[in-house]
Amino acid sequence: MTAKTSTAAPQAPDAAGHAGEEAVLDVGPVAHGGHCVARHEGRVIFVRHAIPGEKVRVRLTDAADDAKFWRADVIEVLEASPDRVEHFWHPADSRRAWGHGHPPVGGAEFGHMTLARQRSLKADVLAEQLTRLAGFEQLPAAWAGSVEAVGEKYDGGTGLGWRTRASFSVTPGGRLGMHAHRSNQIIPVREMPLASGAINALRLWDLDLQGIERVEVAAPANASRPLVLLAPAPGTKDKRLRAIAAEVPGDVSVAAFDALTGDVTQLRGRTWVQESAEGHDFRVTGEGFWQIHRDAPGTLVGAVTEFLRHGDFLHPGAVVADLYAGAGLFTAVLADAVGETGSVLSVEGAPGASRDARKNLHSAPQVEVVQGRVERVLRQKPRNFDALVLDPPRAGAGKAVVGQLVASQPRAIAYVSCDPASFARDLGYFRRSGWDLAGLRAFDLYPHTHHLETVALLAPAP
Structure with missing residues (x-):
């Protein structure tokens, strides 16, 4: 493994260790959790956005000196697998995201390889x-x-558009976003290609979501009325919640929910969705599974x-x-x-x-x-x-x-x-x-x- 110091702002060694440094690795087998295993001089490194057999340059993301293993993201592919493809979603593309100075969002960590290899x-x-x-x-x-x-x-063999439920965070500026893997950082998003067309059609990224910490969306495959759940930040007033609910477009139910208790409060329409399967209809309330x-x-x-x-x-x-x-x-x-x-x-x-x-x-x-x-x-x-x-x-x-x-x-x-x-x-x-x-x-x-x-x-x- 070769490494060089990143140009990122220095962090205290006891807090960050080697996080931010780069290394060149030969990628080993896949492991449970969405990463591959690389090794060097007894050090195990779990690498995301790689494919077994590749040679890659990575950015270390968790790399404390006393850690049993380190974690890293691919930022450059030096020797590519024949199963590597262009990632379908820019915010989740590790190379592109780090090229813009931030980590990729989670939720599509295998999008850089063919479905057959996945x-x-x-x-x-x-x-x-x-x-x-x-x-x-x-x-x-x-x-x-x-x-x-x-x-x-x-999906025509693309593996896209299958999610009838999606979970989003909200940036400090009130924009729809998603967390980076193992990080508190929220990256703004303006699409979710794995989500159904009904979810993307809501264009929730166009809303001002200040006062909201989390957004859950359910859009049943039977095309019945979708439900948008808003988890308010502490201190957010009911008037603010109802103002956001009024801005959600279309025939959509909107409710507030307590992320700790699961309690649901009606804001517009219903607090539940109607799902269908195997000849039966099912009422599913709030965040119900x-x-x-x-x-x-x-x-x-x-x-x-x-x-x-x-x-x-x-x-x-x-x-x-x-x-x-x-x-x-x-x-x-x-x-x-x-x-x-x-x-x-x-x-x-x-x-x-x-x-x-x-x-x-x-x-x-x-x-x-x-x-x-x-x-x-x-x-x-x-x-x-x-x-x-x-x-x-x-x-x-x-x-x-x-x-x-x-x-x-x-x-x-x-x-x-x-x-x-x-x-x-x-x-x-x-x-x-x-x-x-x-x-x-x-x-x-x-x-x-x-x-x-x-x-x-x-x-x-x-």
């Missing part, structure tokens, strides 16, 4: 996590080893039901549960499958999402909606489950929940995960409890980012 690297990450955290010595036979493309009939990719609900429901039906775990009369159920996407489809002779226990910890689930599922007598922690509810309501559907947050279920799931003795579990590390960790807990991985599919529901979604079928070992 999916190949995501498959590498999943395989590595299964080996390191789940304890597989080689690629499990239950997985074909690939990450499947989703939504190409809508819904899959971001326009095709994710159908894709995930299809994978889950295919796994469960193939093993005869899902049929009329079956007893099933939907855990971390949110507004009830899986619950509604499970209720259809088990019919009125079966039963579905729907469990969600967030009070707002649980209220939405009650509204969405009120006409399904075979469904019981319970708000509470998954492990507590399973202890209080023991049943002979044919199957459980598990869709936890990014942090995964965890050891205690896995223990309770195993103790409830279902015939099978369909596990939906948006994080390969927490999924592999939980899978390791299941395997040590005598369960097997019976099926696994991986989906590219987040093109141009490092994220992926998996659906697994777990069953007790014979």
